[in-house]
Amino acid sequence: MTLFNYIVWLIAFLAGVAAAFIAPESSVPLAGKFVFLGAWGAVLGFVLYTICKKKIESTENDFNENLMVLKENNMEFNGGISHDDDYGHQEDEEPAPAPAPMQDLPKGAISAKEALEQLETAAFSAGIPLDPWKNFARAVLKNRPFKEVIAPLQELLPQLFPKASGVLYMYAGTQADLHKVLSFGDQVISDDVIHPGECASFDAGDIVISDYSNPNLTGGCTHLHHHPKGVSFCAPIEGLEEHFGIFTMQTDVLPDQETVEDWHAKVSILATAFGLYVANQNLKVRFEQHSIRDTLTGLFNRRYMEESLQREVSAAARHKTPIGLIMLYPDAVNEIQSTRGRHAVEQLLWELGQRLPGYIRNEDIPCRFEGEMFCVILPGADLKITRQRAEKIRNEIAQLQIAYGDTILSTTLSMGVSVMPTHANDAASLLYAAQASMQYALQAGTNRVILADVLSQK
Template sequence: MSFLTYIFWLIAFVAGVVVSYFVPETTLSVGGKFFFVGAWGIVLGFVLYNICKKKVENAEAEFTETLNSIKGEKFDFVTGLPASEKREPELEPEDMPLPKGALPAKAALEKLDEQAVRVGFPLDVWKQYSRVLLKDRPVPEVVKALENLLPKLFPNAAGILYMYAGTQTDLHKVLSFGPYIISDDVIRPGECASYASGDIVITDYSTPELTGGCTHLHHHPKGVSFCAPIEGIEEHFGIFSLQTDVLPDNESLDDWHAKVSIVATTFGQYIANQNLNVRFKQQSIRDNLTGLFNRRYMEESLSREVSAAIRHKNPIGLIMLYPDAVVDIQQTRGRHAVEQLLWELGQRLPGYVRSEDIPCRYEGEVFCVILPGADLKITRQRADKIRNEISQLQIAYGDTILATTLSMGVSVMPVHASDVNSLLYTAAASMQLAIQSAGNRVIIADALNNR
């Protein structure tokens, strides 16, 4: 059914409805009007049905006639035309005439391949470098792999990698490569413009207006230089600087910019991961307030050192100490003042012991120091030194001064104890005796036998 036929049918039906509406009720009742509308719709529907049926029959007959006409005809399924229908032969793509000045596709591809820019990227050494990164190898091993990679990645160039060494004030050379020196072994972060910008800085010494502002590159100011920050997880770890007199013929400034970015980014992320690992390890063995080793690490270390002392028949000393002023400061200044005092003790205690000693926060306000290989004389001398130094300590806190003395207990194995538990017990008991004796003193575990 066509759209036009449907429109005519709809107009006819609406006309019948309108006529029935305007016929007076005196001539035709309301029920008669409904009957008329229904009968009118039936008549129109019958007419529409016959029209549609006729069209369907015509379409079927036409399809049958067409099908019969092509039964004996060979059909070319490639062209979609009967085989009897002649068509002009088509030219192959390579036989078609080309516009003036155009090259055949094959010749154009060959020419493009000849002119293609091949960026120098040594895959063998890069794989070695990436392998040590992915395996999370130690920093010296990664730096060695990077040192092998850089001369091949940046031929005929010179470079230097700086990293912080303990403080954030100076950058120290970690590695350098190339035929000449481009910068000093130690620089300040502010001497490199990449530190402030947080991005790769390029300096073209042949173009005065394109100066990056990297003042540390004063040894060989020629050609082009690149300076990239070594960063990761929003932290700055160092700087990678690179200088070349002339870029290779088959490489552009953008190519080297990309390679410098790859080196700086991968190495920066590796250092950031190493830094996170160190922090996690430190947090697992360090006390959050004082920065000293926590009790868990102290107990593990004491067990290890005691086992070694028994095996090698060496002495081991243990000092426990308690700040006498804690209670008074807690009552007069509050808990924050106590924490300030404990923090100060934690910062200074490592400076009063030997490098091989292990200062720890035992629990609460109690500290301890493990002294591997120390006999009673050495342990007693170390305890007296700690007590004397802390008794002279003046800590500024607001408009007041915090100060304290120490109650200390000393125990030495094998003189006072034979294992870990007895060593801890005798040292703690000696400290409690010092507290009960008005503090500011060192009590040796020998005194426990006299009680």
């Protein structure tokens, strides 16, 4: 299988992954997405198997044909008599003739040893160090963690581009600046942090080559101001239409028997392989986030909430510490739904999802429980702390004014509070107590915090 075939297959697979990720859960549930990905991978795997099988069969047929030609020629050179029967045994007692000398091979044919030597010579003459490249490619294809890919890349670059100096830049959390991830070579060619606009490859979306021996050279990559000599190559690190970084490199002189086109091809292969790897890693992180996050609000989803509650309750029981739980419901949902429509309700829920983490502690766990209900798990919080936190959330949201078209959206909250071990001794009882208290707050007139103490009084 050629590298081209593999890259085409990998792009097709990643396209299927991207399609599954982009599809909204309202039309395709999460389970359906995983079923689609499994089927898509199986289909592509069968296609890849078929291609490889045909390639192997073609190679075997060519080998058998060449072997028959060699046998026929060998019989001609030895008087047309074969000394071996079908089982490889001699038919007479005379010693077998000596192997045909090298000059007796068919015209144009060479020995296997010479062919192997020529292949090795061709590979090394192409300027590709095989062992470092294999280490890098293996880490990429196995989708190893970022650090385990950067290490072989650091080893590969000085051998792939001898006498050159370069820097690999990647975004660090934001798309504002590019930060140096690794560098190689003896020269300092660029700063540790650059702006994407300083590199011409960012706007071009392609590899940019600058020949500093050309007196008419203008513009180009302004970040290469430390050592503007020889030839420079700048390549965007991209994948699935996203920009992740820039690979930039400069050399005073190219090695013997290598041209600018040769280095352009090597830079292109390297940037493409690394870009697809980063895109795949990015998709992996998004899927992991998607599996525990609510798509509308960005808060943790119910599945993660239930797992976290069980985990925190077990830890609280083991360490004899309290744990609080707040359930909340926006009172204005029904009114907004009837007057403004579902989109306005979703805008309200999104705003609550953005604001809620700012009103709680870092260790607290805000979640969208279901529908319009939210909850917050407060590890280590007793009844006093949990109630105070609930009142703070209620007061802050009551003052919130949300612009929506030509109107303002606002709401109050009905909230229920339960605490372990005061109101419950396990996760299910704690959750039930908080929900029942919230329902009591709705029935009692909304815009209030009700403690689970009220349940024992009913």
